[in-house]
Amino acid sequence: MNTRLIIFSLLFLGACSLSGPRQAATWYVLEDQGTASAGAKPTWPDTLLIRETDAPTFYQSSAMAYSRAPGTRGHYQYARQTELPAPRIAQLIRQRLEQSALFPAVAPLGSGVEGGYQLNTRLLDFYHDAARAPGEVRLLLEVELVRRGDAHLLARTRIETQAPAPSHDARGAAQGANAALTQALDRLTAWLGQIPRS
Amino acid sequence: MESEARYAWIGGTLIALFMALAGGLYWLSGAKDSQPSTRYTVYFQKQSLEGLQIGSEVRMRGIKVGRVADYRILPDTARGVRVLLEVDARIPVLEGALAMVNRKLVTGIAGVDLTNTTVNAPPLTHLPPGETYPVIAEGVPEMTRMTSVLEDLGNNGSEALQRINRLLSEDNQRAIAGTLANTRALTGQLAASAPALRETLEQSRRAAERLEQVGVAVETTLTATGHHIDNLAAQSRDTLNTVRATLDSAGATLEQTRTEIGALSLSLRLTADLASQDLQATSKVLRDSGRAMQQSARALGEPERILFGPPQGNLGPGEER
Structure with missing residues (x-):
């Protein structure tokens, strides 16, 4: 009888504590903090189509990523981004390239527009390296430019950027992520401007 | 003489136990109710209020900050159910705060969670026309949001197949x-x-x-x-x-x-x-x-995460449960 009473009491106490206090989630917006100056005349002769950025399964989540030790990754439990990183990065790339006016027009792939060139991007890594406080945000992006007429790969590159996180928490990681992405977009624009047209 | 002494000892012990019981009940039931509180009104239209009752807990960031003082099912279906909350006056309920019904999965007992959505907003004191207390807007609970995401996912998949x-x-x-x-x-x-x-x-x-x-x-x-x-x-x-x-x-x-x-x-x-x-x-x-x-x-496939939240080891830098 006593055993049953103790088990019942433990079950009751366990049930009462199921939804204990939890920290509220904060949602951060991934932003491009830079601008591109438009040239007088487009460098490329035809429209550019931007394919949506590919990303590993780990980064197909709105939770922000961090790493406390080399070769490991984790997700912040109470910090999220308002949009998945891959589609957001493709959107910001399109906005930045439209500003730069390197191409006569820039449109998403599949929007019903015919284009002479296609930009493929792959998000390889994007995390807050928190091994040391306050840490830094690392971004690794693979980019390739394709001529659609004859399916010819014109150029491919890897863009790797790092930006310090102002604080050792999710807020610092979000600010560092914006800075790292801005650097990457600067380098992408410069790279597209110097590819030889053959 | 000896039996009278035993009765006195039993009687004294009983009186002491009753006093301890009364003190405990007083402590459990409302010793802290004497603290000053502020009342707010919430109109719940979209969420189920199953398990919510007078006296249910009102929480902010997981801490109990008040209780449900009263409720009334309104004849006007567009306004749903009016719930009166009594919140500790020291708790900052700010403009833009949201109220969501939180239900314990096993017991089914419901409470109301309050969340301040805007940083540095002024305290919520504005009285809308015809209201006796400030009105807190109804929010969307996590479970509803997850259901919505799954529905969107299903719709996207269906649309892709149709295309x-x-x-x-x-x-x-x-x-x-x-x-x-x-x-x-x-x-x-x-x-x-x-x-x-x-x-x-x-x-x-x-x-x-x-x-x-x-x-x-x-x-x-x-x-x-x-x-x-x-x-x-x-x-x-x-x-x-x-x-x-x-x-x-x-x-x-x-x-x-x-x-x-x-x-x-x-x-x-x-x-x-x-x-x-x-x-x-x-x-x-x-x-x-x-x-x-x-x-x-x-x-x-990991129900314990839904029930108990993320394990301590999974928390990111600067996060705490």
Whole structure:
């Protein structure tokens, strides 16, 4: 009888504590903090189509990523981004390239527009390296430019950027992520401007 | 004498136990209710209030900050249920705060969670017209948000499949196959008749040259022989003009055919390019949907995370439970 009473009491106490206090989630917006100056005349002769950025399964989540030790990754439990990183990065790339006016027009792939060139991007890594406080945000992006007429790969590159996180928490990681992405977009624009047209 | 002493000891013990019980009940039931509190009104329209009752807890960031003081089911369905909350006056309830019903999964007992959504907003003191207490807006609970995400996922997958079905519909397949067959037939006929056409044109050109030579000779002869033969020369010239007109017409027809084939080729190339773009975008949506469903399945496979929250070891830098 006593055993049953103790088990019942433990079950009751366990049930009462199921939804204990939890920290509220904060949602951060991934932003491009830079601008591109438009040239007088487009460098490329035809429209550019931007394919949506590919990303590993780990980064197909709105939770922000961090790493406390080399070769490991984790997700912040109470910090999220308002949009998945891959589609957001493709959107910001399109906005930045439209500003730069390197191409006569820039449109998403599949929007019903015919284009002479296609930009493929792959998000390889994007995390807050928190091994040391306050840490830094690392971004690794693979980019390739394709001529659609004859399916010819014109150029491919890897863009790797790092930006310090102002604080050792999710807020610092979000600010560092914006800075790292801005650097990457600067380098992408410069790279597209110097590819030889053959 | 000895039995009276035992009764006194029992009576004293009982009195002490009753006093302890009364003190405990007082402590449990409301010793802290004497603290000053502020009342707020919430109109719940979208969320189920199952398990919510008078006295249910009101929490902010997981801490109990008040209780449900009263509720009333309104006859006006658009306004739902009016719930009166009594919140500790020291708790900052700010403009833009949201109220969500939080239900314990096992016991079914519900409470109300308050969340301040805006940093540095002024305290919520504004009284809307006709209200006795400030009104807190209704929020969307996590579970509803997750359900909405899963619904969106399902809709996206369904839309992608519909697009593929439309693209590969029998009508489209028949139309593309028909266009290709017509192009093939047209090109084949043109290729088959090209040598004959070229030969005809060559013969016509040679005939024209001969006729021109004959014409010149006849004209010379006519000049020499007199006006009677002028008519014959004129007829020869007319024949020559007719042959030239025929040759011009054949050339125009060939040019028109070449233009039409060029336009057909451009149209086919454009159609193929747009279809290729659609296929690329659709296949990517399908891949992403599959991965998202895998992640959702993984999350549902870890019920302890839903019940107890993330383990301490999974918390990121600066996070605490």
